[in-house]
Amino acid sequence: MEHRLLNYKSAKVNLDELQDKVVILDFFDTYCSNCIAAMPKLQKLQDKLGDKLQIIVVTWQDSATITKFFRTNQYLKENKVKLPIIVSDTLLSKLIVHKGLPHVAWLYKNKVAAITFADFSKAEHVERLYQEGKIQLPLKNDFESNEPKTALGWNGAIADKGGSVLTGYSDGVPERGFTIYRDTMGYGTYGTIKNTPILAAYISIYTKIRKPKFLLNKERIAWEVADSSKYSYLSDKLSSREWLLEHGICYERKIMRNVDDAEFSKSALEDLNQLLGLDVYWDERIKDCLELKKLPANKVKRQITISDKNNMKSEDKLPVEGTDVLAFVVDMAKKYPPCIDLAKTDIKMEIGQFRTLEELNQQLATYGLVISKGRRAIEVLVVSKK
Incomplete structure (x- = not known):
C-alpha cells in the first residue's frame, strides 16, 4: 500500500520496500505540543541510525496545512527537522487505532513489532529490534476498559x-x-x-x-x-x-x-x-512560606493608577474570588514557597500577570492585601516507613 509523503525522496512510499529497516510510525498533529517537542529528538535518531531506521511521522492533516506549519514553525526550523511526513492519512490510523497522541508503531520485516509510547523511541531499542528481530516495549492501549477487573471476575x-x-x-x-x-x-x-x-x-x-x-x-x-x-x-x-x-x-x-x-x-x-510497609498521613511541619495577609487600615494604598488600569486590558486579568483561591494561584506559579491564606476573605479581585512578588503586591494593595515571606507550621503529607 502506498502513502503520500512530504520531505521524502519520492512523493509516495510503499512500506513493503522498507522491510529491511526498522520503521517507526509516529502519529501526530499540529495541535499536539508533545508531538512537536519530540521531533528534534526523532530527527537526531534518524540521522544517527539512517542505515537501519526510517522514521515517518503520520498525520490526518492535509499537505497545505503541514507544509505551512513546518515552513513557519521556528522551533522545527532551528532544529532542522525534515522527517518524512505521511499527510491526509485515513488508512494507517484505521489499522493502528488510537485516541491519544503521540502514538507510535514499530514495524520490522513487514510486521508490527510494538505499539508503544514516544518515550521509547531510542537508539538502544532500534538496535535491539534490528539485531534480534523482536522487541518488548510497553503497550500503549487507548481502549482499556475503565471497569474494575475484579467486577469482571478477572481476579x-x-x-x-x-x-x-x-x-x-x-x-x-x-x-x-x-x-x-x-x-x-x-x-x-x-x-x-x-x-x-x-x-x-x-x-x-x-x-x-x-x-x-x-x-x-x-x-x-x-x-x-x-x-x-x-x-x-x-x-x-x-x-x-x-x-x-x-x-x-x-x-x-x-x-x-x-x-x-x-x-x-x-x-x-x-x-x-x-x-x-508505609505510614502516609497529614501533619504539620515548620516551613518557609509566603503569608497572605490583610494590610493594616493605615497602610492601604491604591497603587494602580488610572493609566495603569487603562493599559491593563480586562482579558489580561484573571478573576479571583477569595484569598484562598489567590493563594492557590500563587502556588500554581511554582516559583515560591507555599502560600498560606491568613486573610481568609471572599473578596473578588482581578489579578494581572506578575513576574515578581513586588509586582503582585502592587496589585494586591488595591484590595488591602499583601504577601510577605514567613516561616510557620503548615500542613504537609508525610511519607514514612513503618
Whole structure:
C-alpha cells in the first residue's frame, strides 16, 4: 500500500520496500505540543541510525496545512527537522487505532513489532529490534476498559470473597488514580489504582477523604524514607514512562457491601499502608512560606493608577474570588514557597500577570492585601516507613 509523503525522496512510499529497516510510525498533529517537542529528538535518531531506521511521522492533516506549519514553525526550523511526513492519512490510523497522541508503531520485516509510547523511541531499542528481530516495549492501549477487573471476575481471589491485590506495572493498562465502583446489585464496593506512582496513588485516595484547599507542591511533601525516588518521579535520566515501568503500582480492593467513598477510601488507605510497609498521613511541619495577609487600615494604598488600569486590558486579568483561591494561584506559579491564606476573605479581585512578588503586591494593595515571606507550621503529607 502506498502513502503520500512530504520531505521524502519520492512523493509516495510503499512500506513493503522498507522491510529491511526498522520503521517507526509516529502519529501526530499540529495541535499536539508533545508531538512537536519530540521531533528534534526523532530527527537526531534518524540521522544517527539512517542505515537501519526510517522514521515517518503520520498525520490526518492535509499537505497545505503541514507544509505551512513546518515552513513557519521556528522551533522545527532551528532544529532542522525534515522527517518524512505521511499527510491526509485515513488508512494507517484505521489499522493502528488510537485516541491519544503521540502514538507510535514499530514495524520490522513487514510486521508490527510494538505499539508503544514516544518515550521509547531510542537508539538502544532500534538496535535491539534490528539485531534480534523482536522487541518488548510497553503497550500503549487507548481502549482499556475503565471497569474494575475484579467486577469482571478477572481476579477470582477477591471477586467472590473480597480482599485486595497489589502488583507492579501492568502492560497495556492506562494510568488511572484511585477510582471507586459499586456493584449495581449491591454486592460490593470496588476500588482500583492503575499504573500509578506510589505517592500519586496515596494522593488520589486522600482526595476522596478530604480534598486539600491548596496545591500539593513538593514543599508540602515530608519524606521520611531512605529513597524518595521509589515513590515519586524525580529522575533526570529516565522519562516518566520508563520510570513507571519499574516503580508504578496497580491495586485492587473489594468490600462485600456498598459503603460511601470516604469509608471505602479510609479502608484502602490502611490497606495500602500495610501492603507497602508505609505510614502516609497529614501533619504539620515548620516551613518557609509566603503569608497572605490583610494590610493594616493605615497602610492601604491604591497603587494602580488610572493609566495603569487603562493599559491593563480586562482579558489580561484573571478573576479571583477569595484569598484562598489567590493563594492557590500563587502556588500554581511554582516559583515560591507555599502560600498560606491568613486573610481568609471572599473578596473578588482581578489579578494581572506578575513576574515578581513586588509586582503582585502592587496589585494586591488595591484590595488591602499583601504577601510577605514567613516561616510557620503548615500542613504537609508525610511519607514514612513503618
